[in-house]
Amino acid sequence: MGGTYRVAVVGATGAVGQQMVACLEERNFPVSRLVPLASERSLGKTVTFLGKEISVEVLNEDSFDGVEIALFSAGGGISKEYGPIAARAGAVVVDNSSAWRMDPEVPLVVPEVNPQDIGLYTKTGIIANPNCSTIQMVVALKPLHDAARIKRVVVSTYQAVSGTGQKAVDELAEQVRALLSCQPTKNKVYPHRIAFNCLPHIDVFLPNGYTKEEMKMVNETQKIMGDDSIQVTATTVRVPVFYSHSEAVNIETERKLTVDEARKILAQAPGVKVVDNPAKNEYPMPLDAAGQDLTLVGRIREDFSIPNGLNFWVVADNLRKGAATNAVQIAELLIRDYLRK
Ligand code: A2P
Numbered sequence: 001m002g003g004t005y006r007v008a009v010v011g012a013t014g015a016v017g018q019q020m021v022a023c024l025e026e027r028n029f030p031v032s033r034l035v036p037l038a039s040e041r042s043l044g045k046t047v048t049f050l051g052k053e054i055s056v057e058v059l060n061e062d063s064f065d066g067v068e069i070a071l072f073s074a075g076g077g078i079s080k081e082y083g084p085i086a087a088r089a090g091a092v093v094v095d096n097s098s099a100w101r102m103d104p105e106v107p108l109v110v111p112e113v114n115p116q117d118i119g120l121y122t123k124t125g126i127i128a129n130p131n132c133s134t135i136q137m138v139v140a141l142k143p144l145h146d147a148a149r150i151k152r153v154v155v156s157t158y159q160a161v162s163g164t165g166q167k168a169v170d171e172l173a174e175q176v177r178a179l180l181s182c183q184p185t186k187n188k189v190y191p192h193r194i195a196f197n198c199l200p201h202i203d204v205f206l207p208n209g210y211t212k213e214e215m216k217m218v219n220e221t222q223k224i225m226g227d228d229s230i231q232v233t234a235t236t237v238r239v240p241v242f243y244s245h246s247e248a249v250n251i252e253t254e255r256k257l258t259v260d261e262a263r264k265i266l267a268q269a270p271g272v273k274v275v276d277n278p279a280k281n282e283y284p285m286p287l288d289a290a291g292q293d294l295t296l297v298g299r300i301r302e303d304f305s306i307p308n309g310l311n312f313w314v315v316a317d318n319l320r321k322g323a324a325t326n327a328v329q330i331a332e333l334l335i336r337d338y339l340r341k
Contacts, residue, residue, distance in 0.1 A: 002030060002335070002340065002341055003030065003340075003341025004030040004031060004032035004341075005029075005030055005031060005032060005068045005069055005335060005339070005341075006031075006032055006033045006035070006066055006067050006068050006069075007024065007029070007031050007033070007034055007035070007067070007068070007069045007070070007071065007331075008034075008035040008036075008037055008063065008064060008067045008069070008070040008071070008086070008091065009021055009024075009034070009035070009036050009037065009047075009070075009071045009073075010037045010038075010059060010063075010070060010071065010072040010073065010074045010078065010079075010082065010086075011037070011038060011072065011073040011074030011075070011078070012036030012037060012038055012042075012047050012056060013036070013038040013042045013045055013047070013056060014038070014073060014074065014165060014166060015162050015165050015166045015169065015319055016073040016096055016319055016323040016324055017036075017038070017071075017073045017074070017324075018047070019319045019320055019323065019324035019325075020071050020073060020323075020324040020327060020328065021034070021036065021047050021048075021049055022324070023320070023324045023325050023327075023328040024049070024328055025049055025050055027325075027328055027332070029328060029331065029332065030335070031049075031050075034047075034049045034054055035057060035063065035067060036049075036054055036055075036056045036057065037056070037057050037058070037059040037063050037074075038056050038057075038058070038059065038074070039058065039059065039074075040058050042056045042058075043056070043058060044056075059074070059078070059082065061085055063082075063086075064085065064086040064089035064090075064091050065089060067086065067089065067090075067091040068090070068091055068092070068339065069091060069092050069094065069331050069334065069335075069339075070086040070091040070092070070093045070094070071094050071096070071327050071328070071331065072086075072093060072094070072095040072096060072097060073096040073097070073323065073324075073327075074097075075097055076097040076098055076099040077099075078097070079093075079095045079096075079097040079099040079100065080097075080099045080100075083095055083099065083100060083126050084124075084125075084126075086125075087124060087125025087126055088125075091125070092121060092125055092126075092127065092334055092338075092339065093125060093126040093127065094127050094129055094327045094330050094331055094334075095126055095127070095128050095129060096129040096323050096324075096327055098131065098212075098216060099128075100124075100126050100128045101128040101130060101131070101216070101220060101223075102219055102220070102223065103124070103126075103128075105120070105123045105124050106120070106121075106123075106124055106126050106127065106128050107119075107120040107121055107127050107128065108128045108130055108220060108223050108224055109127055109128070109129070109130075109224070109330050110130060110135050110138055110139060110224055110326060111271075111326070111329040111330060111332075111333055112139050112142065112269070112270040112271040113138050113139065113142045113224055113225065114224055114225070114226060115333055117226075118330065118333055118334060118337070118338070119337075119338065121334070121338070127330055127334070129323065129326050129327045129330065130216075130220045130224060130326070131213070131216040131217065131220055132159075132163055132245060132318040132319075132322025132323055133155075133157050133159060133213065133216075133217055133234075133236065133245055133247065133318075133322070134216060134217050134220040134221055134224070135316070135321060135322050135323075135326050136245060136247065136295045136314050136315070136316035136318075136321060136322055137153075137155060137217065137221065137247055137249060137314060138221055138224050138225060139269070139271050139272060139295040139316075139321070140249065140266065140269070140272060140295060140297050140312070140314045141153065141221070141225065141249075141251070142225065142269070143265045143266060143268070143269035143272070144251065144253065144257065144262060144265060144266070144310075145225060145227070145230070147255075147257065147261070147265050148253035148254060148255040148256070148257045148308075149253060149254040149255060150230055150251050150252070150253055150254075151229075151230070151231065151252050151253065151254055152230070152231040152232075152233075152251065152252040153221065153230065153231070153232045153233070153249065153250070153251050153252075154233050154234075154249075154250040154251075155217060155232070155233075155234045155235075155247055155248065155249045155250070156234070156235045156236075156237065156247070156248045157202075157217075157234065157235070157236045157237055157245060157246070157247045158198075158237055158239045158241070158245065158246040158247070158248075159202060159236060159237065159238050159239065159241075159245045159246075159318065160239070160241040160242055160243050160244055160245055160286060160318055161194060161238065161240070161241070161242060162242055162243050162318060162319055163202075163238075163245065163318045163319075163322070164189060164190075164238075165189075167188075167189050168189045168190070168194070169242055171186075171187065171188065171189045171190065171194065172194050172195055172240055172242065173242075174186070175187070175193055175194065175195035176195050176196075176240075179195055179196070190238065194238060194240050195240055196240060197240065198237050198238065198239050198240075199237065199238040200235065200236075200237050201238065202214075202236040202237070202238055203216075203236075210234075211236060213234075213236040214234040214235065214236050215234075217232060217234040217236070218232040218233070218234060241286045242290075243286065243290040243291075243317060243318065243319060244286035244287075244289040244290045244315055244316060244317050244318060245286075245315070245316065245318045245322060246284070246285075246286055246313065246314070246315045247313070247314045247315070248311070248313055249311070249312055249313070249314055250303055250309065250310070250311050251309065251310050252303075252306055252308055252309050253308045253309075253310070254308070255308065256307070256308045257308070257310060258302075259300055259301060259302055259310070262300055262310055262312075263276065263300050266297050266300070271293075271294060271295055271321070272294065272295050272296075272297055273294040273295070273296050273297070274296075274297055274298065274300075275288070275296045275297070275298045276297070276298035276299065276300050278299070282298070283298040283299050283313060284296030284297065284298045284299075284313055284314070284315035285315060286315055288315075289315040289316050289317050290317050291317060291320070292317060292320070293317070293320050293321050293325045294316070294321070295314060295315075295316040295321055296314070296315045296316065297312055297313070297314050298312065298313050299311065299312055299313035300312045
């Protein structure tokens with residue numbers, strides 16, 4: 001039996017933070033003490049862990065005394081400020097925000113893709129968890145890249161509102177309720193109504209005309225795959241789905257991959273489940289991906305417009321594999337390979 005660890009979850013009351021606590025429990029992570037942290041708004045709230053109610057504490061500079069692993073999901077500002085504080089206190093930080101992802105001294109890790117990069121954490125004490133859309137895409141891309149070298153990726157996303165946080169989940173639900181009872185809708189989280197609509201706008205617009213979410217998919221894919229020669233272009237779209245992101249992915253490879261080969265490679269790839277039987281109307285859907293940890297891939301077909309091209313459809317639970325599960329998987333490798341007791 002290995003030792004146990006004192007684990008903090010920063011943002012424990014949020015959409016991702018709640019899943020982090022659930023994943024630690026489900027995956028039997030060896031926790032000796034769980035420290036749920038949030039803002040003063042959460043004073044008096046509790047989280048349930050292994051059948052016990054644990055009081056949420058207000059995040060402050062002393063929150064990390066004695067903490068060995070700190071999972072952060074309370075937004076980029078909190079990670080920027082408190083990540084280094086937690087690291088100085090001796091915790092290894094696994095950060096779900098975008099604050100540290102592109103820092104060259106911080107590893108950006110998807111365990112199925114680049115587990116070897118975790119070791120770089122000793123420089124800053126921080127490991128970054130990638131963007132949800134990037135995680136599920138690279139889980140599918142990596143085995144294909146190893147087999148045939150991917151030159152270019154064109155991706156369009158269909159992203160669930162839970163990626164924006166609990167407030168966005170509530171906003172979609174309230175708008176649907178209002179519309180079905182012929183009441184006017186309100187929108188605070190998004191600039192437009194999200195119910196029965198699609199917004200080609202995730203995160204802020206940048207001077208180059210792309211959104212920050214789109215550029216995250218470009219830059220993070222190259223960093224995680226360890227290959228800056230992979231060209232990526234993305235269009236990211238928020239859709240009125242509560243949980244699980246979907247992606248239409250087109251790749252161009254150096255070596256020709258047949259559909260059969262690609263299907264075989266993906267079927268054996270870690271973390272992937274091929275769901276691809278159009279004759280029976282079987283393909284990945286957000287409703288099936290939600291609440292589980294695999295990345296579902298289907299609609300695998302040749303792109304006839306170029307010599308070496310494939311199209312496929314990738315769906316995963318954005319709060320789990322896209323965030324909480326990936327963070328807990330990183331923590332599992334961390335204690336197995338670097339913090340073993
Ligand atoms: P709180 O619930 O107290 O506001 P979501 O992504 O679902 O919006 O959740 C964001 C998470 O980050 C919540 O747990 C939220 O706590 C937490 N959070 C937001 N701002 C702060 C802050 N200033 N200090 C600590 N936690 C914060």
